[in-house]
C-alpha cells in the first residue's frame with residue numbers, strides 16, 4: 478500500500494485506493510483533459526471533485542500540490558523510481574502520462590517533438606486566448622458593456638487560432654495525422670468548451686472551420702474521450 482502521508486492534499490481528499498493515480502479536477506476545458514487521457518490509456522485512477530463554488534482550489538491542502546491554485550493536478554503513487562510524484566499544469570501532466578505509458582505520443586523523435594509543439598500551441602495560444610474571449614464575451618460582459626474592444630481582440634485572436642488549426646487538420650484525421658495523441662486531447666476540449674460554456678459557436682464562426690468541426694466530432698465520438706469529458710462527477 479502506497480504511503481501518501483507526505484501529500485497534505487490527501488488529508489482533505491483522502492485516497493480510497495492510494496495505489497492508483499489521484500486526479501484533482503473539475504469538468505472544465507483544462508480539467509477534463511486528464512480524465513480523457515487516463516481513460517484513453519486505461520490507467521486506474523481516482524477522481525476528486527474540486528469545487529470552485531467553495532474555492533477548493535485556493536485551499537491550503539490544494540495549494541500544497543499546486544501553488545498556482547488551479548485545476549487539474551495529479552498525484553501518482555508510482556512515479557519515477559517507484560516514488561510518488563505530484564504534478565500540476567495540464568500540458569505537463571499529459572506529457573508525463575504519455576511518457577509513463579509510451580502511448581499517445583509518437584515513438585520517433587520528430588513525431589514526438591511535433592506533437593509537443595502542438596501541445597504548446599494549445600497551452601500558450603488556444604487556452605489563454607479562448608479563455609479571455611469567454612471572460613469578456615460571457616462571464617464579464619456586463620463589465621465591458623461600453624467597450625467592445627476586449628471581446629473583439631480575443632474573438633479575433635481565437636478565430637485566427639482556429640484558422641491555424643483548420644489548415645493543420647485539412648486532410649488529416651488527427652492533429653498528428655493517423656495517430657490520436659496528447660495534442661488532440663489538450664485541444665479539443667477548448668474548441669468544444671467555447672461553444673458549450675461560452676455560447677461562442679456563431680461569434681467565432683465555427684461553420685467556417687469545417688475540418689476543425691469534423692475533427693471535434695471524431696474526438697467526441699471516441700468512447701474513452703467522451704467518458705473523460707464527464708469526470709469528475711459532482712458529489713451528491
Ligand SMILES: N[C@@H](CCC(=O)N[C@@H](CS)C(=O)NCC(=O)O)C(=O)O
Nearest residue numbers: 505506507508547548549566567568
Ligand atoms: N495552464 C493551466 C491552466 C489551469 C486553469 O486555468 N484552470 C482553471 C479551470 S480551466 C482554474 O482552475 N480556474 C480556477 C481559478 O482561476 O481560480 C493548465 O493548463 O493546467
